[in-house]
Amino acid sequence: MSGAFRPKFGTVLVIVDQVANIGALPLTVARAAGCRVAYLPGLSMRRAADLYPGEAKTDARDAFVIAETARTMPHTLRAIDRDDETLAALTMLTGYDNDLAGEVNRATNRLRGLLSQIHPSLERVLGKRLAYPYVQALLQRHGSPAKIRKLGRARVEALLKANGSRKAHHLTTEIFEALDEQTLVVPGTETSALIIPGLAAQLGAARPSRR
Structure with missing residues (x-):
């Protein structure tokens, strides 16, 4: 996956808003494919969501908010290390x-x-x-x-x-x-x-x- 996107887009970064639960599998797949991974904490996610119109909580909207936040406010992202996995x-x-x-x-x-x-x-x-x-x-x-x-x-x-x-x-x-x-x-x-x-x-x- 990473190899297919890197020539055109550069480094691939996969971001989740939950390290455990539904975020565990995407993180595992991303790491196996050689992608970088990061985590957008819940509080940062909620604050970022308030900046965009609409109140409905959908997977598509959440994905958009995460992507835009990573693009415009990369300082809000956290690296995921083994301590996070232990947690x-x-x-x-x-x-x-x-x-x-x-x-x-x-x-x-x-x-x-x-x-x-x-x-x-x-x-x-x-x-x-x-x-x-x-x-x-x-x-x-x-x-x-x-x-x-x-x-x-x-x-x-x-x-x-x-x-x-x-x-x-x-x-x-x-x-x-x-x-x-x-x-x-x-x-x-x-x-x-x-x-x-x-x-x-x-x-x-x-x-x-x-x-």
């Missing part, structure tokens, strides 16, 4: 981590809300421990007070211990003491038993991905 990679990873953090918060809040609705005493025991894999495993497989009670103390303790709890006996005692505090079944309990395992699974998948 782009970190931005990508940070965005992904933020998404995961949002998933963790949503699943945690929803689980605590459902447990508080159907069995407040059980929520007081498990809600503060939802970050632990052994609690997630218990709720994934036995997502209602009735199912946990049916499983029995010995098997609950074994499940907790198998999934990493160092105080499985103590936690099992807390769980069954909480279960004994409520004898009535709140409307919606059966429906929540269909939702809780899925939320616990989401939480179990999202939290390890953030490590």
Whole structure:
């Protein structure tokens, strides 16, 4: 590409307004073709766009603004070095981590809300421990007070211990003491038993991905 244009136009300069996202591929292609590359920062891009008529934001208008800015105000351009690429990679990873953090918060809040609705005493025991894999495993497989009670103390303790709890006996005692505090079944309990395992699974998948 660069070789085809250089005889007629001289040095080829490829400019983007985003180093990451949609700008990553054009930059890679341009470098591979031997072109120089540069970056027009977002603030400079917005200021330059204000100098031209029209308010509609289109790809064609953005390309025109970038080209004219490079031609008339080359001092606004920034060279792209490896630090920019590192920053782009970190931005990508940070965005992904933020998404995961949002998933963790949503699943945690929803689980605590459902447990508080159907069995407040059980929520007081498990809600503060939802970050632990052994609690997630218990709720994934036995997502209602009735199912946990049916499983029995010995098997609950074994499940907790198998999934990493160092105080499985103590936690099992807390769980069954909480279960004994409520004898009535709140409307919606059966429906929540269909939702809780899925939320616990989401939480179990999202939290390890953030490590």
